[in-house]
Amino acid sequence: MIGLGVESTAHTFSCAILEKKGKQGKILSDVRKIYRPPEGEGIHPREASRHHVENSAIVLSECLQEAGVTIKDLDIVSYAAGPGLGPCLRVGAVVARSLASYYNIPIYPVNHAIGHIELGKLLTGAKNPLVLLVSGGHTMLLAFLNKQWRVFGETLDITLGQLLDQFGRSLGFASPCGKNIEDLALSTSNYVLLPYSVKGNDVSFSGLLSATKSIVQKSKADACFSLQETAFAMISETVERALSFTRKKELLVVGGVAANKRLSEMLQDVCKRHGCKFFVAPQKYAGDCGSQICWTGLLESQVKKGVSLEETFVTQSWRLDSVKVDY
């Protein structure tokens, strides 16, 4: 079974081809082009979607070429139907619909966040994990129960990715800023106390963002270091709470912020204390990519026939805990 996945929820336009044999999945190609906003600015949805439109044809043909398959070899096409930025989502959907209707290939709308989890499971071999999804769009703790991913904790306001990006942009970095902040933080170990807000299994970052902005004047590096230490400690504590409550023996970290080494280090320490296995999505596939969409589509194709063109939707708001998982 060969599938094509199209991802275009935010800054990344990506196409990937995967082959599924039984439970095994193999990534044949994963090509992406990432929209970079000017320094100090965030994603402009219109500009990002323009970028996606301009790059979609190149990305698609490169992805087919690299995988060594033609469109006729495709058994299914899946696309990220949400959550994400409306104008960006539409580009991916149009690409997928065009292929599906012209070549008569079954089409699958996929939840982008579920994609992160499924690809993480495929690539790490985690079986029954507590999942930490940390990205620009999500900060959630999830466990699978009774055919649905259930939320055990989440952010009450902005996400970890937004926290890092919004702070980074105030320093003049270009989004995504996680790497810049991580690098700058390495240059110091001078901790400034910042607001720490854990509410049960939930976190809140907005106060931390304002407070960190207010200490930048003294030292940018100290601010970056203290921001990371505080925010990641909050995440680690909620992970610890959820592990202790759910008694899961595996932790899987997925999403763009999973690439941060300091966060991984802290979470590994948490896992050690709870006798829990630690899995993190490989750096190349932690962030947004076509593979996550393709693999989830392939999984869905085990139990569903695909949808008719009239039913191919996109939606900006689509919580992953509202998706029934039947495969």
Added chain:
Amino acid sequence: MKLLKKGAEADIYLTRWDNLPAILKVRKAKRYRNPILDAKIRKQRTIKESQIISEVKSYGIPTPLVYYVNLKKSSITMQEIPGKPVHDLPDSKIIELSTEIGRLVGMMHKNGIMHGDLTTSNFILYKNKVYVIDFGLSQKTIKPEDHAVDLRLIKEILNSAHAKIMESTWKNFLLGYKSVVGPTNYAKITNLVSVIESRGRYATVV
């Protein structure tokens, strides 16, 4: 001393105090956390927990009796409640006890206390009485928003860990809660719960 549980925040030991079985709760230093932040959190929570766990007793809420507090070690020695966490009880029992849990939460809120960590593991059934434990994240607050955060948390837990019985437990919880805080406060706080939920990521915007 026997280690009973490695909780999220603290290690729980079974010990003795004045020849009675007792619980020793130690908030050990966390290696992953910056030492300055870590020390602050552990001290603050030990103080909060020991104060509020005692204070709520006067409102008629069953909690363990605090025997001894050691701030240097961030530890609390307290009465052992040898019952079972509500989390581990059969579904039918959890449904039944939800009203009582709602009532207890209502009593805390009515007296200006937010528990801060309302999960089904933090209620213990012992001799037909429900005890409330783990006040490390509790706060003295009369703000309806804070009380709503409490309700949202228990709702989240029911919706995740107890998804199959979510509807009946939540209904019973609210019933018990309303009976204590009264219809006006009830309406105000449950309305705020919806407001918080609507602020959530990708919540369906009507």
